[in-house]
Every structure is written in C-alpha cells, then in structure tokens.
Amino acid sequence: MTLAPYASDPQHTRGRRYPEAATAHRSDFQRDSDRVVHSSAFRRLVYKTQVFLNHEGDLFRTRLTHSLEVAQLARSIARALRLNEDLVEAIALAHDLGHTPFGHAGQTALNDCMKAHGGFEHNLQSLRVVDELEQRYPAYDGLNLCFETREGILKHCSVHHARALEVVQPGGVGRRFLDRSSPSLEAQLCNLADEMAYNAHDVDDGVRSGLLRLEQLEGLPLFDPFRRAILAEYPSLGGRRLLYESLRRMLSAQVHDVIETTQAALSRLTPEQAKQVRQQPPLVRFSTDMALRSDELKRFLINHLYRHPQVVASTDQAQQVVYDLFAAYSQHPSELPPEYAARGQSPRVVADYIAGMTDRFAAGEHARLTGRATWA
Ligand code: MG
Numbered sequence: 001m002t003l004a005p006y007a008s009d010p011q012h013t014r015g016r017r018y019p020e021a022a023t024a025h026r027s028d029f030q031r032d033s034d035r036v037v038h039s040s041a042f043r044r045l046v047y048k049t050q051v052f053l054n055h056e057g058d059l060f061r062t063r064l065t066h067s068l069e070v071a072q073l074a075r076s077i078a079r080a081l082r083l084n085e086d087l088v089e090a091i092a093l094a095h096d097l098g099h100t101p102f103g104h105a106g107q108t109a110l111n112d113c114m115k116a117h118g119g120f121e122h123n124l125q126s127l128r129v130v131d132e133l134e135q136r137y138p139a140y141d142g143l144n145l146c147f148e149t150r151e152g153i154l155k156h157c158s159v160h161h162a163r164a165l166e167v168v169q170p171g172g173v174g175r176r177f178l179d180r181s182s183p184s185l186e187a188q189l190c191n192l193a194d195e196m197a198y199n200a201h202d203v204d205d206g207v208r209s210g211l212l213r214l215e216q217l218e219g220l221p222l223f224d225p226f227r228r229a230i231l232a233e234y235p236s237l238g239g240r241r242l243l244y245e246s247l248r249r250m251l252s253a254q255v256h257d258v259i260e261t262t263q264a265a266l267s268r269l270t271p272e273q274a275k276q277v278r279q280q281p282p283l284v285r286f287s288t289d290m291a292l293r294s295d296e297l298k299r300f301l302i303n304h305l306y307r308h309p310q311v312v313a314s315t316d317q318a319q320q321v322v323y324d325l326f327a328a329y330s331q332h333p334s335e336l337p338p339e340y341a342a343r344g345q346s347p348r349v350v351a352d353y354i355a356g357m358t359d360r361f362a363a364g365e366h367a368r369l370t371g372r373a374t375w376a
Helices: 030-038 042-049 063-081 085-094 102-114 120-135 147-153 161-167 175-179 185-209 213-219 224-235 241-269 271-275 286-304 309-331 347-356 359-370
Strands: none
Touching: 030 147, 030 161, 042 359, 063 085, 063 147, 063 185, 063 241, 085 147, 085 185, 102 309, 102 347, 120 147, 120 241, 120 347, 147 185, 147 241, 161 175, 185 241, 185 271, 213 224, 213 241, 224 241, 241 286, 286 359, 309 347, 309 359
C-alpha cells in the first residue's frame, strides 16, 4: 500500500544518532520495532504493573499487554489513514519502556527520591532506555533508533527537561517542546491510541477486580449507548459478555471517529501543507463530541478506580518499597549489580536500576535488603 504524502517515510528519516547503512529487506522503522521487541526492557514489561499490581491476578493488564493493545489500535488506524504502520508499531511497543515497577505509584516515589537530582519522569526514562541503558551493541549504548521513533517515545516533556535535552542534543527530540511544533502523525496517533487502550482496559480490569460494578458505568456517555444497543439485540445478556461487547463497540466507535475526524482535518490542507504536519496543530484527534465523552470516562476512572481505597492502599505499600530501595542502594552501592556500580556512585544510577525492575524483582530485593516482606 502506498503511504499518504503526510506519512513518515523511512527513506527520508532524520536518521540515527550513530549512522548505520540501510538493510535490504527491512525498512529503518521495521528495524526499530524489531530492536524494541528484542530488548531486555521490553521483556520486563510483562511483570510491570499497569494499574493492578502484578501479583494481584494473572488476567489484569500489564505494561506488556497494554503496549500490545496500543500497537494493535494504532496499527489499525494507521492503515486506514495510510500512515506508516511500522513506525507506529515501534513507537507503541517502546512508549512505556521507562515505566517503574508498580505503575504510577512507583514513578511518584522515584520522582520524590530524585527531587534534588533532576527528578524522574517515565517518558524521559523511556528515551534513556532506548538511547543509553540497553546495552546490546558492540559500538554504542542504547538501541540507536531513528529520530522519528525517539520523537514518538518522548510524548510529553517539560520545558525544563526539553532545555536540558537541547544542550546534549541540539535540534533533537526535545526541540518541539520549546518551539511548540507537533510530532509526526504517527506519534500523534500513538498518543491517542494509548488513551483509548487504557480507558477501555481499565474499565475491564476494574470490573474484573470487583472494584467497579457494571451499574456504575450506566451513566457514562462513552459506554452506555453501546450497552443499551446490545441489550436491545440480546435482552438477556449480562455479566462479562455484556461488558466485553460494550467495550468492543466502544473501541470500534472511537477508531472510526479518529479516522474520520483526522481524514477530514487532513483533507482541508493543501498537499504542500500536508507534508508539513509538524507546523500544524495536532491533526490526529477525536471529534469534539468523542473527546468530551472520552474525558468523562477518564474522570470516572480517576474517581472510582485509580483513587479507590483498595488501589490507594496497595500503591502506598508500593511507594514505600521504592523509597526503601532507593535509600538502601544509596547507602550501600555495593548492593548494585556490577554493571551499574561501574557507572559510578550517583542517584541517577540508583534510579535507573530501580526503574528497570519488574514488580516482583523489586519486591524480592526489598525483602532481601530490609528483611521485611511487603506482600505475603
Ligand atoms: Mg501507555
């Protein structure tokens, strides 16, 4: 299939930090996606918390299954819009590589620990993973991914951090946060697909956990029309199947909405403007109505799931584990593995090591270093 004129073209990539010759059978963006899949950080995503701690149940999403769902959604939409599917896949699979163990609780705790040392932010950390922390190649640190993949991975960045990035890599992936330009359409798409994926799967996991009840979802404008339509067709349907079918239709409606809204926005541009999508405001987006409904679902999840007392209780424990680990490695750097210890004694090295841990490895290290088991 030919790419749209506004798609990212691997022939015109802004390249890798360490130049590499093109290969015969794979595009540069395909190679990026393959490099991510073969990285150690990617394999660790399977034991990292999305919302529910990894040991709380085998069927809850983890960072890995979340990333696969984002890639699936983004790929479907990319195909319809004739965007670059390989780039979308590379970004989606890599977008959460920098997440700490224990989800947002872990990130908050690590950011606290690093307050006096530049802070900790998972988007920046994802970039650090692919730029520096993966060590697999003889000639350089990191995975040496293309600019376009790295740009998509760094989906948010504060002006403060962007300035720091600019010093090390002038005109690099930090620049757009200073001159307020947009990233590629593929990066914009992954951003939206991330939101679509977690909204839907957090409802599913929330109900599975028993923390959300189906009836609570009845007033939600993004969910309820589908539930009603299904009940009109299958009046006796209830429970899991009703939930799954509602979520399936909800996601399909969002996919169609993004495709149509984005196509309409793109068709209003001249071909010349279309090639310069970075100078336009973000073009991959929901219609106004869908954006409102999506925001309402997000607020619902914040109030009823992410701030549920049971979720908060387990995140409090998880934060303590991170605080204790940070203190233990800072006081006893000899406890760090040799490849980390070799990078010198610094809070950043400790943060990198903790951020890379899976939930269960972090819990095991915590028990070993403190003599206390957090989760029986
Ligand atoms: Mg994500």
